[in-house]
Amino acid sequence: MGDPKFPRRLYKTPSHPWNGPRILEEHQMVQKYGLKNKRELWRSKTMLSDLRAQARELQARLRSEDEQAIKENDAMLDRLKRLGLLHGTPTLNDVLILDLEDILARRLQTQIYLKGLARTMKQARQFIVHGHIAIGGRKITIPGYLVPDAEIANIGYYQGSGYNNELHPERPAKDFVPQLTTVKDEMAAAAVRERETKRMRDGDRVRAVARKLAPEGVSKADVDLVTVAAAGEATAELPELPEEPVEEGAEDAKAAAAPATGAKVPAPATAAAPATAPAPATAPREGKPPARAPKEARSGDKPPKEEKKKPKGGEA
Numbered sequence: 545m546g547d548p549k550f551p552r553r554l555y556k557t558p559s560h561p562w563n564g565p566r567i568l569e570e571h572q573m574v575q576k577y578g579l580k581n582k583r584e585l586w587r588s589k590t591m592l593s594d595l596r597a598q599a600r601e602l603q604a605r606l607r608s609e610d611e612q613a614i615k616e617n618d619a620m621l622d623r624l625k626r627l628g629l630l631h632g633t634p635t636l637n638d639v640l641i642l643d644l645e646d647i648l649a650r651r652l653q654t655q656i657y658l659k660g661l662a663r664t665m666k667q668a669r670q671f672i673v674h675g676h677i678a679i680g681g682r683k684i685t686i687p688g689y690l691v692p693d694a695e696i697a698n699i700g701y702y703q704g705s706g707y708n709n710e711l712h713p714e715r716p717a718k719d720f721v722p723q724l725t726t727v728k729d730e731m732a733a734a735a736v737r738e739r740e741t742k743r744m745r746d747g748d749r750v751r752a753v754a755r756k757l758a759p760e761g762v763s764k765a766d767v768d769l770v771t772v773a774a775a776g777e778a779t780a781e782l783p784e785l786p787e788e789p790v791e792e793g794a795e796d797a798k799a800a801a802a803p804a805t806g807a808k809v810p811a812p813a814t815a816a817a818p819a820t821a822p823a824p825a826t827a828p829r830e831g832k833p834p835a836r837a838p839k840e841a842r843s844g845d846k847p848p849k850e851e852k853k854k855p856k857g858g859e860a
Contacts, residue, residue, distance in 0.1 A: 554587055554590065555583060555586040555587040555589070555590045556586065556589070556590045556593070557586060558586075569727065569731075570582055570585055572727050572730070572731070573585055573644070573645075573648070573727055576665070576727055576730075577648050577651070577653070577654060577665055578653060578657075578664070578665025578666045578668065578669050580669075580687075584688060585644075585648075587688070588644060588647045588648055588688075589644060591647060592642060592643075592644055592647055595620075595624075595639055595642065596639065596640055596642075598616075598620060599620070599636045599639040599640055600640070602616060602617050602620070602636055603636050606636075617636065620639070621634050621635075621636075621639075624639065625693075626692050626693065626694070627650055627690055627692055627693075628650055628691070628692065628693040628696075629642060629646055629647070629650065643726075645726050645727065645728075647690075649724075650690045650691055651687065651688050651689065651690065651691070652672060652677070652679075652684060652686065652687055652688070652689040652690075652691050652699075653665060653668045653669050653672060653687040653688070654668075654724070655691050655696060655699060656668040656671065656672065656677060656699065657722050657724070658722050658724060659696075659699055659722075660716055660720050660721075660722060661677070661699070661700070661701065661715075661716070662716065663716045663720065667714075668687075669687050671701075671707070672684065672685060672686070672687045673685060673687065675702060675705070676701055676702055676705040676706075676707050677699070677700075677701065677702060678699075678700060678701065678702040678703070679691070679695050679698050679699055679700075680695065680698040681703065683702050751767070751768055754767050754768075755767050
């Protein structure tokens, strides 16, 4: 059983701590369902993982017609039906397709928001922690309590709470309609909006460049029409651009002015550069001896001494 001072951890942490898509999805889950931290989310993930592992194990044992596996299968499916996670005549395949949001939707905090007893998920959590919520007259202060189907109708304010008064300013309005969509649907809608915004931004940039490069005499409407048709946004006939007028005799004048091909054009004569006079030798300053010649050119120097070879050991 272990020492009660050190209870066993009820969740498993992610295998890799720095996974961008997982971190983004978990952050959206925490914000959407008003969770305190990611440990509450990991606890639901661990519960879902255990259910799937048990379902896979039972599928393998049921193939051998194990009597104990049949009992465990029935007990598991009945428990999930009571919690509202499965409906009708479920099978183990229905357990394998359960999602994390199916479990988060059964939390007491989520059910209070869906029943219209709180305006937001955060307010629903505050009501539970402060003891304003009861199920069948019994106060519940655990936001992560999984509410069975039989108890959903009995959720309400605690009899000793001030929120029983309909005129309380913190109670939601009578026409309040809670809205709860899945995180996957929200992420898909956000991706569609981002693609649409990027497409419109690229189209505006292309139209701006086309207007700058368009020749004179073409209206902006014609340029936009050409850009739209080229981008495939609409099918339309491209307008014909007006031809630039050419004056008579302009081409003959250009041909006469241009030099004939193959004719060598003499290069212009360049003036000869004047010869530079040698720089005068600088006279030595007064009071200073003249500069000495290099070592090789000095006379009177002693010849270098020849190195005598030392006799080897043993030789006279």
